Amino acid sequence: MSPKIFxxxxxxxxCYLIQDDGIIMVDGxxxxxxxxxxxxxxRLGFKPSDIELIIVTHGHxxxxxxxxxxxxxxxxxxxxxxxxxxxxxxxxxxxxxKPKGVGRWGRMLGKIGVPLIMWLYPEAPATEVDLIIEDxxxxxxxxxxxxxxxxxxxxxIGSLSVALDSGEVFVGDLAMNKFPLRRRPGLPVLVDDLxxxxxxxxxxxxxxxxxxxxxxxxPFSIEVIKKAIxxxxx
Ligand SMILES: [Zn+2]
Ligand SMILES: [Zn+2]
Numbered sequence: 436m437s438p439k440i441f442x443x444x445x446x447x448x449x450c451y452l453i454q455d456d457g458i459i460m461v462d463g464x465x466x467x468x469x470x471x472x473x474x475x476x477x478r479l480g481f482k483p484s485d486i487e488l489i490i491v492t493h494g495h496x497x498x499x500x501x502x503x504x505x506x507x508x509x510x511x512x513x514x515x516x517x518x519x520x521x522x523x524x525x526x527x528x529x530x531x532x533k534p535k536g537v538g539r540w541g542r543m544l545g546k547i548g549v550p551l552i553m554w555l556y557p558e559a560p561a562t563e564v565d566l567i568i569e570d571x572x573x574x575x576x577x578x579x580x581x582x583x584x585x586x587x588x589x590x591x592i593g594s595l596s597v598a599l600d601s602g603e604v605f606v607g608d609l610a611m612n613k614f615p616l617r618r619r620p621g622l623p624v625l626v627d628d629l630x631x632x633x634x635x636x637x638x639x640x641x642x643x644x645x646x647x648x649x650x651x652x653x654p655f656s657i658e659v660i661k662k663a664i665x666x667x668x669x
Contacts, residue, residue, distance in 0.1 A: 437601040438580065440648070443475040447613075448497050448650055451605055452479070452486070453597070457579030460489045460511065461597055461605040462650055463502030466556055472505055483509040487578055488566070491515040492607025492650060493591040494522020494532055496556040503560035512565035514573070516586060518593030526561035528553055532591050534625035540617075541624030548615060549625065568595055587639060589632030590623050596635070602645035603654075609635060610660065612652025620647070620655040622663050636660055 438455035445464025453459050458481065464472065476483060486509045491499060494515065499522065506513055515523055522529050533553075536545025566573075573584040575597070582599035590608040597605040609632060612620035626632055640661070648654045 438582075438599055438603075440603060441475075441479055442648075443472065445471055445501055446497070448500075449613075449648075449652065450650075451648055452481070453580060453582075453599070453605075455580040455582075455599075457487055458485045459575065459578060459580055459597075460486050460505070461648075462492055462498045462607065463489060463505055463513075463562075464500055465497050466500030466559055468501040469504035469508065472501060473508065485509075486511040489513050490584055490595060490597055490605075491519070491523060492596065492605070492609075493594040494519035494529065495534075495591065495608070496522075496526075496528060496559045497552065498607060498650060499523050499526070499562065500556060500559045503562040506562060513562060514566035514568055514584070515564055516568045516593035516595050518588075519591055519595075520564050520567055520593070523562050523564055526559040527557075532627070534590065534623075534627060537622075537624050537626055537629055544615065544624060585639065585642070587635035589626060589628055589630075589635045591627050594635070596639060598639060598642050598644055602643065603648060604639055604642075604644035604646070604657075605648045606639075607650040610647050610649045610655075612649045612655055616651055620649070620652065620659045622660070633664055636664055 441452040445468035450462040536542035587596040611617045
């Protein structure tokens with residue numbers, strides 16, 4: 436049976452609970468959203484202690500803002516890639532993690548939107564990391580989830596994705612599908628390295644992923660990404 440997926444919007448960040456034999460969470464929400472998180476758990480009928488691990492796709496504040504509160508409330512362990520660990524443990528915008536804009540809209544966002552986000556969300560409570568993910572990723576089978584954590588740099592140097600054997604992939608900001616970032620689903624308009632974004636997607640395509648769950652916006656078909664990657668190669 437395929438795992439069940441429960442989206443939980445915590446401010447601008449769309450987080451996910453994945454229920455297989457065990458339950459894991461992807462991302463930690465925008466700052467100040469613990470009450471929304473508690474309400475979502477109640478609505479879904481989960482106990483806080485049901486969540487064993489929170490996988491943080493990357494260290495931007497809009498994905499780690501409520502992480503400390505969620506960790507304290509659930510007792511879940513926190514996992515992040517080695518290269519994004521500092522963001523979580525410091526709870527601030529680390530210089531190496533300020534994204535650059537791609538395309539005309541992305542460059543404008545880079546100039547105006549990123550400073551605005553940094554002003555709106557200057558910091559997050561510093562959160563202790565329990566599990567550091569290295570470049571080879573991590574199988575989730577010991578947590579009762581048929582899938583793995585994959586190192587997919589490009590949006591930040593230490594970005595991670597969670598790919599389920601059933602074809603769903605949770606990519607944080609390796610794809611975007613929410614205004615003002617994007618009006619339609621596609622590749623990120625804010626990146627550390629666009630070439631790495633493409634390489635990471637190729638790696639995920641090789642795993643046979645079918646449905647993309649972004650950190651901002653509704654899920655969409657992998658066909659969108661296949662087209663986006665093909666277009667840039669002509
Ligand atoms: Zn980001
Ligand atoms: Zn984001």
